[in-house]
Amino acid sequence: MSSSENKLQNNTLLATIKKIVSKQVFIPIAALLILVIFNLAADPSFFKISVDKSSSGDPIMSGFLVTILDNASELAILAIGMTLVTSASGGQDISVGSAIAIAGSVMLRVVCGTSARPESLHAPIIVAFLVCVLVSMAFGAFNGVLVSYCKIQPMVATLILFTAGRSIASWINNNQLPVVSDPKFGYYGNFIPGIPVPTPIFIAAICMIVIALILKFTNLRLYSQAVGINPHSSRLNGINPQLVKLLTFVILGACVAVAGFIKVSRLSTINYAVIAKDIEMDVILAVALGGNSLSGGKFSMTSSILGAYVIQFLTTTLIKFKVSANAIAAYKAVVVIILVVMSAPIVREKLGSLKKKVLSRKTVKEVA
Amino acid sequence: MCGAATHRAAHLFFKKGWKGANTMENSVVLEMRGICKYFPGVRALENVDFTLRSGEIHALMGENGAGKSTLIKVLTGVYPKDEGSISLEGQEAHIRSPQDAQNVGISTVYQEITLCPNLTVAENMYIGRTHGPLTNWRKINRDAGKILSELGIPARATQQLGSCSIAVQQMVAIARAVDMDCKVLILDEPTSSLDEQEVSKLFKLMRSLREKGVGIIFVTHFLEQVYEVCDRITVLRDGKLVGEYVIEDLPRVKLVSKMLGKDFDDMAEIKSEEDVEKIEYNSTPVYEAKSLSGTTGIQPFNFVIHKGEVNGFTGLLGSGRSECVRAIFGADKVNGGKVFVNGRKVRIRKPLHAMKNGISYLPEDRKRDGIVGDLSVRDNIILALQVMKGFFHPISRAQAEKYADEYIKLLSIKTASSDTPIKSLSGGNQQKVILARWLLANPVYLILDEPTRGIDIGTKVEIQKLVLKLASEGKSVTFISSELDEMIRTCSRLVVMRDGKVVGELRGADLNQNTIMATIAGGES
Amino acid sequence: MLSMSINTSAEKQLKKRAGITDTNLLLFITITVFFIMYACAVIFLKKGFTKPQSFLNILNENAALIILSCGMSLVMITGGIDISVGQVTTLICMSCAVLLDRHNGNVLEALLLALGIGLFFGLVQGFLVAYMDIQPFIVTLAGLFFAKGMTTIVNETQFNVENAAFKKLKSTRIKVPYLGSVNKLGKYIPAYIEIGVLVAISVVIILFIVLRWTRLGRNFYAVGGNNQSANMLGINVRRTKFMAHLLCGLLAGIGGFVYFMHVGSGSTSHAQGAEMNAIASSIIGGTMLTGGVGNIIGTFFGVLSLSTIKNIVSSLGLDQAWWTNITVAAMLCVFLLVQSVLLARKHSKKVKKVKKVKNQVSEDSSEASG
Known part of the structure; x- marks a missing residue:
C-alpha cells in the first residue's frame, strides 16, 4: 500500500515537474541556475555585493551581480523589441548595433551642436533624447516598410542598415567624436549622485513596466502572434499584417533609442566602430534562449528578457575567469549550442522516450 | 512468393467469407496486418488490417480523424508504425521513408x-x-x-x-x-480541388491503370465518386477497422451509417418550407451590391440578400464564385461598384470594413486563410470579435475563456481544452472553431465558402443544420459548396456563375440538379 | 570574355524557354545591370575602368569573396543561411599564418589545415541544422562567435607571414595574353591574375555544373522550394541540407586559403563583414533567402557588381570611408526592391494568364463534349 502511495506521489511530482519543464520560462531559468551553481562552486565571492564610495564621494554598489544587472540593461531593452519583431515578422533585425550607433550619434549631435568639445550642453538632454527616439523610430520604420510593404525577408532588409548604419552615424557628426563634459549627461549610464544603484537598471525596469502595460492594455500580443503565424488568416480577420509588422519595427526603434542613450551616456562619448558591437548577436541569442521560435509566432516576453540577463551573466562569468574579451565569443558559442541542442524538439523527444524506458523498467521491477 | 500471397488471400477468404469468386482472380498486392500507431495521448490506429488486390480501385473511407491519413502515412513511410506488418506481393516490406515506399512501388498523390x-x-x-x-x-x-x-x-x-x-x-x-x-497508387483526396471535367479525366486515367493491374487506394469524401469508380471499400472509424466490403454489397446509406457508427437520418427533410416563405423579399435587403467588380477576373455583378435568407453561389471551379464573395467581404481588391447594407451606402474596401458592417466570411482554404495554427482554440475563437473591438480594447482572459467554453459547448467542438493549439484538432473541428469565431462576432450576414470541404459527413450535416438554424433566427447566409445536393438542401436561391459572370439566378422549383447543371453549362446546350 | 559567352548562352536559354523561371529572370536582371553599370563606368569615368587590368583587379581582389559567396548561395538555395563564413576565413588566415611562421609548417600543411577548419565548421553546423532541426541562423551565429573567439585564442596580434615558399606562392602572377597595355614609357605591361582567381573561376564552373545537372544540385532546389514536398518526392532532405552546409564549409575553407594567399598575413580584423558581403552578393545575384531560387553565375556577377559599385564610388572622389558602405547598402536596397516588385508583378500576371488559359480550355472541352 505504501508503495502505491509512494508511486502516486511520484506521479504527481512527475506531473508537476513536467508542467514546469514544459513552460517556456523554464529554459532561461534552467540556464541561469546552471550558471549560478557553477559560480557558487567555483567562487562564492562572485555573489558579494559591497557598497563603495565613488570618486565624488557618493555611495555606489559594486559586485559582479550589480555589473550584470547594469550591463544587461541595453540587452534587455533591445530584447523587448526584438521579441516583437521576431514574433510578427518571423525574422530578426540584425541592424540594432548599427542603429544604436546612429541613435548615439544623433544624441551627441543635438547635445553638442557642431563643436566636438562644447563647454555646455547645446540643448536639454530631454530634447536630445526625444529627437533621438524620433530618428531611431524613423529608421525602424524604414526597416519595417522594407519588410512589410516590400515583402523582403527581415534578415536581408535589415542587412541594408546593418551595412550602412555605422557609416551614417559617423557621417552625422562629420566623423568627429564629440565628448560631453557636463557630468549630468553621464548620470543615465552610470550613477545618479546619492543613489547607489546604477541608473540603467532603473531605465530597463521602466521599459519592462511600459511593455508589460502595453501588452496588458492593447492587443499587441495577439496581433503580432496572429500575423507571425498566419498573415493570410489575420488579414481576413480584419488585422492589417503590414501595419502590425511595421509597428513592431517602430517599437524596436524606440528600444534602440533608449539603449543608444544609455550607451553614449556611459562614456559621454561615442566610437562609431565599436559602440554596441555585435550586440545584435547577443539580442538574438537572448530571444532564442528565451525559448521563442525564431521563425515567428508565439512568444514569451518574460523569457526573452530573462534570456538577456542570462547572456550577460555568462559574459560576466567568463570575464571574471580572465577570458580575454575577444575570446569570450568562443565560449558563448559553445554554451549557446549546448542550450539550443538541449531545447531542440528532436533531442527532447529522445530524452523523453529514454526517461519513459527507465521509468517502465522501474515499474517492472516494482511489480516483480 | 506468389504462393504465399494466394495462401493468404485464401485464408482471408475463409476468415471473412466473401461472396463472389471473381474477387479471387486478382492476387493480393498489398497486405497490412495489425497496424498500430500512437501519438502522444492519441491512439491514431489500433490493430488495423488492410488488403489491396492488383487491378482494383479500393476506397478507404472514414470520418475525419478516423485514421485514413495516418494509415496512408504509415504505408508511405512518413510515420513509422508502432506495431503490425506490411507485406507487398507476399513479401514483408520494411518502409521507413517515402523513398523506401517509392522503391518498393508505392506512389502517393496527397491532398x-x-x-x-x-x-x-x-x-x-x-x-x-x-x-x-x-x-x-x-x-x-x-x-x-x-x-x-x-x-x-x-x-x-x-x-x-x-x-x-x-x-x-x-x-x-x-x-x-x-x-x-507503381504497383500501388495512393490517391489521397485528389479530387477536392478538381472540377467535374478534370475529375472525369482522372477517373478515366484510374480505370486505365486498373486495367494495367495497378492497385489503387482512393481516399475521398465524395460518396458519388466512390460509387462511380471503386470496386471495394474499407471503412475505418476512430482508428479501428470497421470492415471491408465489395461495393455492390454496401449501399450508400449503409456506408454512411458504418462511417458514422449510427443510423443516418435522412438529410432531405432538414429544410422546412415555411421558413423560406417567411422571407420578405420586398423589405430593404440586408446587403445589396450594384455592379461590384474586383481585380480577380470577375465581371461587375449585382447581388442582393434579405433577412433570414440562405442563398448560394454556384458554378464550376474557377467560375468566380469564391471571387465574388471575396469581393463582397473586401478580401481582394475591389475596384468599382456600390454597396448598401440595410439600405445605407457603405464603403467596403478591406475585411475590417465588412466586419464592422456585420458581414462575416468563412474562407474556402481553411488551412491558409482560416486557422491561426499555433494559437489556442480560445484565441482563434475570439480573434474576429477582438479585432472588431479594436487594438486598445483587449478582451479579458476570463471573458475570453467564457466565450470559448460557450462555443465549444454550443458547436460540440472536440478539443482537450480551450488552450489546445488549433492545429492539433481534426479538420472538422477546426472548421467549427472558425465558425464559432464568426458566430461570436454576431454578424447579420454570414458568408460560408465551402464550409463542408474536406470534413467528415457528421460535421457536414451539423453545419448545414446550423446554417438553416441561423437563417431561422433572422441572419442572412451565403452558402457555397461544391456538392450540389448540399446547396439544394440548404439554399432557397442560387446565383449561377460562369467564367467570372453571373449567368443566372434560380429559386423555388428551379432548384434541382438538372436546371442547375443546364444553367452552369450555358444556354446553348 | 568568359563572362560574355556565359551571358549569351543564358540569353539563348531564355529565348528557348518561353515560360521563364524565377531563377532565370533574376539572373538576367543581374547580368544586365552589371554590364550596364560597367559600361557606364567605362564611358563616364574612363580613368581606372578602361584597362583590362582594372577589370582583372576586381577579380584579384574578390577571388575569395566569390568562393565564399558560392558557398553562401548553395546554403541559401536550400533555404538556409550561413553567417559564419567571414569569421571562419579570419580563423583560417590566423591559423595558417601561425602554422607557417611559428610552427615551421609548409604550404601544403597550411592548405590542409584551411580545408580541415572549413570542413569542421561545415560538418558541425550541417549536423546541427539538418539532423537536430535547429534554425540555421542560430547555429551559424554560434559558429561565427566560435570562430571569432578561436581566432583570438590562436593569436591576437597582426603579423605578416615570412615563410619563403608561401611568399613565392603569394606573389605568383599568371599572365593573361592579349590583354596587356602599354605604359607612358612605351613599355608593354602584361595583364595578370592571381592563382586565387583561377581557383574561384573553377569553383564557379564546377558549382554551376553541380547545380544544373547533378542530382545533388537539383535536390538543393527542391529542398529550398518546399522541403516537405521534397521529402514526399523521395529526396533525403536531411542529407541534402547537411551536404549544403558541408559544401559551404569546404568552400569557406578554400575561400579562406585564397584570402590568405591574397593578404599573406594573420589578423583578427581580416575579412570583416565578409559574410554580409557574401549574402549581399548572393542576393544581388538573384538568390532568394526563401530558398529554391538562385544561380551560381548570378552570384559571380553579384560579387562583380558589388565591387564595381565600390570602385565607382571611390573613383567619384567620395573616398571617405562611409560612402562605400552607404552605396553598397543603397545598391542592396535597390536590388531587393527591384526583385520583389518584378516577382510580384510577374506572379500576378501569370495568375491571370493561367486563368484565361484555363477558361479557354474548359470552354473548348465543353464545346467538344456538347
Missing part, C-alpha cells in the same frame, strides 16, 4: 500539393527518382511532354510548376506517380 513550386513541371515529375548522377534535361523534358499530352494535362514540360493552377499541379503529381510503374 495538398506535394511538389516543388520553384521547379519546372518536368523536373517535378522526375526528381528523386532519376538514375545516375547527372540530369539529362532534354530527355526528361521530352518524356514529360509525352506523358502530359497522353494524359491531356494542359501544361508545358518546361513551365515553372508554381505558375500552373492548383488543378494542373495535382494532375502533374498524378502523372508523376503514373510514370513510376
Whole structure:
C-alpha cells in the first residue's frame, strides 16, 4: 500500500515537474541556475555585493551581480523589441548595433551642436533624447516598410542598415567624436549622485513596466502572434499584417533609442566602430534562449528578457575567469549550442522516450 | 512468393467469407496486418488490417480523424508504425521513408500539393527518382511532354510548376506517380480541388491503370465518386477497422451509417418550407451590391440578400464564385461598384470594413486563410470579435475563456481544452472553431465558402443544420459548396456563375440538379 | 570574355524557354545591370575602368569573396543561411599564418589545415541544422562567435607571414595574353591574375555544373522550394541540407586559403563583414533567402557588381570611408526592391494568364463534349 502511495506521489511530482519543464520560462531559468551553481562552486565571492564610495564621494554598489544587472540593461531593452519583431515578422533585425550607433550619434549631435568639445550642453538632454527616439523610430520604420510593404525577408532588409548604419552615424557628426563634459549627461549610464544603484537598471525596469502595460492594455500580443503565424488568416480577420509588422519595427526603434542613450551616456562619448558591437548577436541569442521560435509566432516576453540577463551573466562569468574579451565569443558559442541542442524538439523527444524506458523498467521491477 | 500471397488471400477468404469468386482472380498486392500507431495521448490506429488486390480501385473511407491519413502515412513511410506488418506481393516490406515506399512501388498523390513550386513541371515529375548522377534535361523534358499530352494535362514540360493552377499541379503529381510503374497508387483526396471535367479525366486515367493491374487506394469524401469508380471499400472509424466490403454489397446509406457508427437520418427533410416563405423579399435587403467588380477576373455583378435568407453561389471551379464573395467581404481588391447594407451606402474596401458592417466570411482554404495554427482554440475563437473591438480594447482572459467554453459547448467542438493549439484538432473541428469565431462576432450576414470541404459527413450535416438554424433566427447566409445536393438542401436561391459572370439566378422549383447543371453549362446546350 | 559567352548562352536559354523561371529572370536582371553599370563606368569615368587590368583587379581582389559567396548561395538555395563564413576565413588566415611562421609548417600543411577548419565548421553546423532541426541562423551565429573567439585564442596580434615558399606562392602572377597595355614609357605591361582567381573561376564552373545537372544540385532546389514536398518526392532532405552546409564549409575553407594567399598575413580584423558581403552578393545575384531560387553565375556577377559599385564610388572622389558602405547598402536596397516588385508583378500576371488559359480550355472541352 505504501508503495502505491509512494508511486502516486511520484506521479504527481512527475506531473508537476513536467508542467514546469514544459513552460517556456523554464529554459532561461534552467540556464541561469546552471550558471549560478557553477559560480557558487567555483567562487562564492562572485555573489558579494559591497557598497563603495565613488570618486565624488557618493555611495555606489559594486559586485559582479550589480555589473550584470547594469550591463544587461541595453540587452534587455533591445530584447523587448526584438521579441516583437521576431514574433510578427518571423525574422530578426540584425541592424540594432548599427542603429544604436546612429541613435548615439544623433544624441551627441543635438547635445553638442557642431563643436566636438562644447563647454555646455547645446540643448536639454530631454530634447536630445526625444529627437533621438524620433530618428531611431524613423529608421525602424524604414526597416519595417522594407519588410512589410516590400515583402523582403527581415534578415536581408535589415542587412541594408546593418551595412550602412555605422557609416551614417559617423557621417552625422562629420566623423568627429564629440565628448560631453557636463557630468549630468553621464548620470543615465552610470550613477545618479546619492543613489547607489546604477541608473540603467532603473531605465530597463521602466521599459519592462511600459511593455508589460502595453501588452496588458492593447492587443499587441495577439496581433503580432496572429500575423507571425498566419498573415493570410489575420488579414481576413480584419488585422492589417503590414501595419502590425511595421509597428513592431517602430517599437524596436524606440528600444534602440533608449539603449543608444544609455550607451553614449556611459562614456559621454561615442566610437562609431565599436559602440554596441555585435550586440545584435547577443539580442538574438537572448530571444532564442528565451525559448521563442525564431521563425515567428508565439512568444514569451518574460523569457526573452530573462534570456538577456542570462547572456550577460555568462559574459560576466567568463570575464571574471580572465577570458580575454575577444575570446569570450568562443565560449558563448559553445554554451549557446549546448542550450539550443538541449531545447531542440528532436533531442527532447529522445530524452523523453529514454526517461519513459527507465521509468517502465522501474515499474517492472516494482511489480516483480 | 506468389504462393504465399494466394495462401493468404485464401485464408482471408475463409476468415471473412466473401461472396463472389471473381474477387479471387486478382492476387493480393498489398497486405497490412495489425497496424498500430500512437501519438502522444492519441491512439491514431489500433490493430488495423488492410488488403489491396492488383487491378482494383479500393476506397478507404472514414470520418475525419478516423485514421485514413495516418494509415496512408504509415504505408508511405512518413510515420513509422508502432506495431503490425506490411507485406507487398507476399513479401514483408520494411518502409521507413517515402523513398523506401517509392522503391518498393508505392506512389502517393496527397491532398495538398506535394511538389516543388520553384521547379519546372518536368523536373517535378522526375526528381528523386532519376538514375545516375547527372540530369539529362532534354530527355526528361521530352518524356514529360509525352506523358502530359497522353494524359491531356494542359501544361508545358518546361513551365515553372508554381505558375500552373492548383488543378494542373495535382494532375502533374498524378502523372508523376503514373510514370513510376507503381504497383500501388495512393490517391489521397485528389479530387477536392478538381472540377467535374478534370475529375472525369482522372477517373478515366484510374480505370486505365486498373486495367494495367495497378492497385489503387482512393481516399475521398465524395460518396458519388466512390460509387462511380471503386470496386471495394474499407471503412475505418476512430482508428479501428470497421470492415471491408465489395461495393455492390454496401449501399450508400449503409456506408454512411458504418462511417458514422449510427443510423443516418435522412438529410432531405432538414429544410422546412415555411421558413423560406417567411422571407420578405420586398423589405430593404440586408446587403445589396450594384455592379461590384474586383481585380480577380470577375465581371461587375449585382447581388442582393434579405433577412433570414440562405442563398448560394454556384458554378464550376474557377467560375468566380469564391471571387465574388471575396469581393463582397473586401478580401481582394475591389475596384468599382456600390454597396448598401440595410439600405445605407457603405464603403467596403478591406475585411475590417465588412466586419464592422456585420458581414462575416468563412474562407474556402481553411488551412491558409482560416486557422491561426499555433494559437489556442480560445484565441482563434475570439480573434474576429477582438479585432472588431479594436487594438486598445483587449478582451479579458476570463471573458475570453467564457466565450470559448460557450462555443465549444454550443458547436460540440472536440478539443482537450480551450488552450489546445488549433492545429492539433481534426479538420472538422477546426472548421467549427472558425465558425464559432464568426458566430461570436454576431454578424447579420454570414458568408460560408465551402464550409463542408474536406470534413467528415457528421460535421457536414451539423453545419448545414446550423446554417438553416441561423437563417431561422433572422441572419442572412451565403452558402457555397461544391456538392450540389448540399446547396439544394440548404439554399432557397442560387446565383449561377460562369467564367467570372453571373449567368443566372434560380429559386423555388428551379432548384434541382438538372436546371442547375443546364444553367452552369450555358444556354446553348 | 568568359563572362560574355556565359551571358549569351543564358540569353539563348531564355529565348528557348518561353515560360521563364524565377531563377532565370533574376539572373538576367543581374547580368544586365552589371554590364550596364560597367559600361557606364567605362564611358563616364574612363580613368581606372578602361584597362583590362582594372577589370582583372576586381577579380584579384574578390577571388575569395566569390568562393565564399558560392558557398553562401548553395546554403541559401536550400533555404538556409550561413553567417559564419567571414569569421571562419579570419580563423583560417590566423591559423595558417601561425602554422607557417611559428610552427615551421609548409604550404601544403597550411592548405590542409584551411580545408580541415572549413570542413569542421561545415560538418558541425550541417549536423546541427539538418539532423537536430535547429534554425540555421542560430547555429551559424554560434559558429561565427566560435570562430571569432578561436581566432583570438590562436593569436591576437597582426603579423605578416615570412615563410619563403608561401611568399613565392603569394606573389605568383599568371599572365593573361592579349590583354596587356602599354605604359607612358612605351613599355608593354602584361595583364595578370592571381592563382586565387583561377581557383574561384573553377569553383564557379564546377558549382554551376553541380547545380544544373547533378542530382545533388537539383535536390538543393527542391529542398529550398518546399522541403516537405521534397521529402514526399523521395529526396533525403536531411542529407541534402547537411551536404549544403558541408559544401559551404569546404568552400569557406578554400575561400579562406585564397584570402590568405591574397593578404599573406594573420589578423583578427581580416575579412570583416565578409559574410554580409557574401549574402549581399548572393542576393544581388538573384538568390532568394526563401530558398529554391538562385544561380551560381548570378552570384559571380553579384560579387562583380558589388565591387564595381565600390570602385565607382571611390573613383567619384567620395573616398571617405562611409560612402562605400552607404552605396553598397543603397545598391542592396535597390536590388531587393527591384526583385520583389518584378516577382510580384510577374506572379500576378501569370495568375491571370493561367486563368484565361484555363477558361479557354474548359470552354473548348465543353464545346467538344456538347
